[in-house]
Amino acid sequence: MDALTLLHSRNSAPRLREPAPEGEALENMFKAALRAPDHAWLRPWRFLTITGDSRHELGQLFVTATQQRREQAGEPAMTAEEITKLTAKPLRAPLIITVIASIKEHPKVPAVEQVISAGCAAHGLLLAAHAQGFAGVWRTGSNVADPTVMQGLGLQPHEEIIGFLYFGTVDGNYKTLRELTVDDYKQSWKPSK
Numbered sequence: 001m002d003a004l005t006l007l008h009s010r011n012s013a014p015r016l017r018e019p020a021p022e023g024e025a026l027e028n029m030f031k032a033a034l035r036a037p038d039h040a041w042l043r044p045w046r047f048l049t050i051t052g053d054s055r056h057e058l059g060q061l062f063v064t065a066t067q068q069r070r071e072q073a074g075e076p077a078m079t080a081e082e083i084t085k086l087t088a089k090p091l092r093a094p095l096i097i098t099v100i101a102s103i104k105e106h107p108k109v110p111a112v113e114q115v116i117s118a119g120c121a122a123h124g125l126l127l128a129a130h131a132q133g134f135a136g137v138w139r140t141g142s143n144v145a146d147p148t149v150m151q152g153l154g155l156q157p158h159e160e161i162i163g164f165l166y167f168g169t170v171d172g173n174y175k176t177l178r179e180l181t182v183d184d185y186k187q188s189w190k191p192s193k
Contacts, residue, residue, distance in 0.1 A: 013135035016168030020095035032128035036120035044114035093166035
């Protein structure tokens with residue numbers, strides 16, 4: 001697949017199954033992520049791979065965090081059905097890669113630029129998976145910024161979760177790609193006089 005076809009056709013896959021990328025395919029994905037734009041070579045990202053039974057533990061961590069958020073907000077406790085559904089979320093794919101922005105103090109590289117760099121690394125993972133015949137979807141939600149989840153995943157105070165990237169083989173069909181018109185999103189800048 002040529003580069004432009006790859007860039008024009010990458011799409012999120014809501015349903016994923018085995019096999020997940022592993023070995024050389026997974027290594028290629030991380031190599032692509034490491035080519036993200038990176039001002040001052042700070043490498044402001046790191047990645048956690050979550051597979052097998054660790055996905056069950058992640059689901060339990062999501063439940064614990066959600067229950068704590070509800071308690072703090074004075075909301076009712078989760079129902080058994082809600083707990084079951086939330087526990088199963090990480091089981092929707094055989095591989096999850098948690099992308100973490102690891103912000104470094106730098107006089108010329110603001111934190112927002114480092115977060116964007118980590119986002120570019122995440123996109124590199126998705127593109128490289130697609131180039132090799134795998135599929136993925138970027139998921140966020142309340143748990144990406146939850147202190148309990150962040151602590152449970154071992155994040156440091158200067159780190160934040162960019163997203164949970166779910167990977168595997170597409171199960172069924174991809175989402176329908178919307179046709180977008182470039183001119184709807186770009187314009188020429190004309191300086192005021």
